[in-house]
Amino acid sequence: MSEYAVTEKPAYMVSAPITRGLDNLGRVEGGPVKQFIFTYFQPAFLLLVISYFYYAPAEWIKPSVTLWIGYGVKVMMLSMEWISPRYKSWQHTWKELACDTFYVAMGAMFVRVVFGPINSEAIITWFQDTFDLAKIAWFMTLPLLLQAVLISFIGDYFQYWMHRGMHNWHPLWLTHAPHHYVTQLNVQKGSIGNPIEIFLIGLGIGGLFDFLPRAALLAGAFGMAVSSYQHCNIRFNTPKWWFKIFNSTEHHSLHHAQDYEATRSNYAGTWIFIDRMHGTCLDGEAELLGQEGGRRMSIWETMHFTFSESYKLLKQKWAARSEFSRPFTATPAE
Amino acid sequence: MKLSVFDWIWCIKGKLSIEPTQSSSEAFVKIESLFQTSNTNYKVDGETLTFTKNNPLPQDKMSVFDSGVLRVSGTMLHYDLKSRALLACFIAPLFFFALGHAGVAMDQWRNPPEVVKVKAEAAKKRSLIKPEDVPMNPVDKALGAPVPEKKKDGEEIGKRNRKPSMKTAYTYMGIFFALWIAGRILEHKLVHNLFRKRFAGNVAVKTSRSAPATDLNRSIAPQTTG
Numbered sequence: 001m002s003e004y005a006v007t008e009k010p011a012y013m014v015s016a017p018i019t020r021g022l023d024n025l026g027r028v029e030g031g032p033v034k035q036f037i038f039t040y041f042q043p044a045f046l047l048l049v050i051s052y053f054y055y056a057p058a059e060w061i062k063p064s065v066t067l068w069i070g071y072g073v074k075v076m077m078l079s080m081e082w083i084s085p086r087y088k089s090w091q092h093t094w095k096e097l098a099c100d101t102f103y104v105a106m107g108a109m110f111v112r113v114v115f116g117p118i119n120s121e122a123i124i125t126w127f128q129d130t131f132d133l134a135k136i137a138w139f140m141t142l143p144l145l146l147q148a149v150l151i152s153f154i155g156d157y158f159q160y161w162m163h164r165g166m167h168n169w170h171p172l173w174l175t176h177a178p179h180h181y182v183t184q185l186n187v188q189k190g191s192i193g194n195p196i197e198i199f200l201i202g203l204g205i206g207g208l209f210d211f212l213p214r215a216a217l218l219a220g221a222f223g224m225a226v227s228s229y230q231h232c233n234i235r236f237n238t239p240k241w242w243f244k245i246f247n248s249t250e251h252h253s254l255h256h257a258q259d260y261e262a263t264r265s266n267y268a269g270t271w272i273f274i275d276r277m278h279g280t281c282l283d284g285e286a287e288l289l290g291q292e293g294g295r296r297m298s299i300w301e302t303m304h305f306t307f308s309e310s311y312k313l314l315k316q317k318w319a320a321r322s323e324f325s326r327p328f329t330a331t332p333a334e
Numbered sequence: 335m336k337l338s339v340f341d342w343i344w345c346i347k348g349k350l351s352i353e354p355t356q357s358s359s360e361a362f363v364k365i366e367s368l369f370q371t372s373n374t375n376y377k378v379d380g381e382t383l384t385f386t387k388n389n390p391l392p393q394d395k396m397s398v399f400d401s402g403v404l405r406v407s408g409t410m411l412h413y414d415l416k417s418r419a420l421l422a423c424f425i426a427p428l429f430f431f432a433l434g435h436a437g438v439a440m441d442q443w444r445n446p447p448e449v450v451k452v453k454a455e456a457a458k459k460r461s462l463i464k465p466e467d468v469p470m471n472p473v474d475k476a477l478g479a480p481v482p483e484k485k486k487d488g489e490e491i492g493k494r495n496r497k498p499s500m501k502t503a504y505t506y507m508g509i510f511f512a513l514w515i516a517g518r519i520l521e522h523k524l525v526h527n528l529f530r531k532r533f534a535g536n537v538a539v540k541t542s543r544s545a546p547a548t549d550l551n552r553s554i555a556p557q558t559t560g
Contacts, residue, residue, distance in 0.1 A: 113437040143473040
């Protein structure tokens with residue numbers, strides 16, 4: 001008689017319901033006007049934003065203006081969450097809004113200041129000073145839209161590997177884990193995380209090439225009109241072709257699912273095509289979100305988790321090592 | 335000085351009338367389901383219901399409150415609810431004021447005038463190619479994209495000033511103060527209406543805003559791509 005060794009899954013490998021594939025996704029509820037708006041909004045908005053940054057005169061795209069455009073888009077998406085919510089269980093509350101805003105403020109006032117000397121801008125400057133990047137200045141003669149797609153794609157490709165690394169290497173996972181304790185998605189949820197993670201995920205080399213400033217803004221437009229939907233409680237009738245190229249709430253909800261296997265997919269921020277290239281794309285959606293079966297992590301725990309868990313891990317390792325190196329002492333039998 | 339002078343910042347107190355025929359135990363039965371949710375402990379002792387919540391889920395209808403006391407007195411329900419979130423939101427402007435000053439001080443320490451001068455000189459040398467000197471791509475010409483202009487004094491497109499400033503701190507201080515005012519009014523109104531509806535008996539018994547879908551049929555639908 002043969003015997004089988006049954007290995008139990010570790011506790012963190014939770015299984016939970018998810019929707020697989022693109023054929024069973026939820027649809028927008030409501031009258032024909034609402035249906036029309038929320039069916040064509042995503043491609044129309046992308047086209048609008050790209051056209052704006054492509055054709056607008058210089059004074060319309062100066063930083064003081066684009067800052068307000070960014071705020072306006074955020075407010076618009078928050079309103080859309082109320083008009084066409086994806087799930088009622090993800091509905092925004094005052095407390096969630098206040099907590100999310102706290103993380104946004106920390107990103108702007110703490111992460112940007114503390115990590116300023118080693119952020120992507122500093123890294124790019126170092127590259128420009130060290131290497132003769134004038135040799136690749138031909139990049140600036142490419143069509144604006146191609147430059148923009150390349151800047152966005154290269155940046156996202158770097159972020160893809162950083163993000164994938166965070167899910168596959170424990171020290172990096174300890175920085176990223178707090179972000180996976182959200183139990184619902186809303187527009188500002190992308191800012192939730194330990195400051196170390198927010199710094200790491202913000203690193204990018206998209207701007208390594210010398211590029212036209214307008215091309216950089218166009219690359220940012222992809223972020224505004226595509227990756228903003230990642231953490232969003234808006235139900236769209238997203239066209240099938242969009243799912244093949246761009247990231248969506250559907251894809252990112254699977255990445256945040258309670259289901260462990262689903263979280264190991266959809267790492268890209270803007271171009272889901274990168275996940276398709278590397279075989280990590282999973283189509284579908286999930287409503288039940290969060291690690292440990294949907295435990296919410298408080299702001300305080302989010303701030304110390306990376307450090308306290310690292311300390312605990314190191315302590316365990318040191319204890320195991322000293323246990324191993326301790327000389328063997330025989331215990332006399334009774 | 336008594337703490338009750340300030341506790342209106344984080345405490346929500348109120349009362350609402352209930353049916354005169356209801357005893358306290360009958361009254362609590364109507365709202366008990368609100369406390370039968372995860373991370374919540376509650377106890378009914380005669381005319382008083384006390385509860386505590388430990389990091390409740392956002393899906394909890396009373397997630398903003400951490401503890402509270404509900405008391406039935408005659409035909410009135412009195413509630414006294416405490417919210418650490420409201421208190422934190424009230425204090426947040428002070429925190430961001432301090433953080434703003436710390437950021438500005440750190441920036442000044444890192445970038446004294448001599449360093450700023452050296453950095454500006456290095457940046458001048460670094461900008462090897464100016465956008466206006468690059469021949470426009472024929473595709474962009476055909477599509478009618480604006481011709482890059484020579485850099486004028488003032489803001490440069492695509493370059494946002496990321497230097498720490500108190501302006502950012504004041505903005506967030508204002509946002510959090512506005513959030514506190516909104517939360518203090520809104521949460522009082524919401525919880526009052528929640529209790530009122532429960533006592534009116536026109537609400538289906540639910541413990542959360544909406545039960546998340548757990549439809550297994552949807553989860554085992556065939557995967558079409560991937």
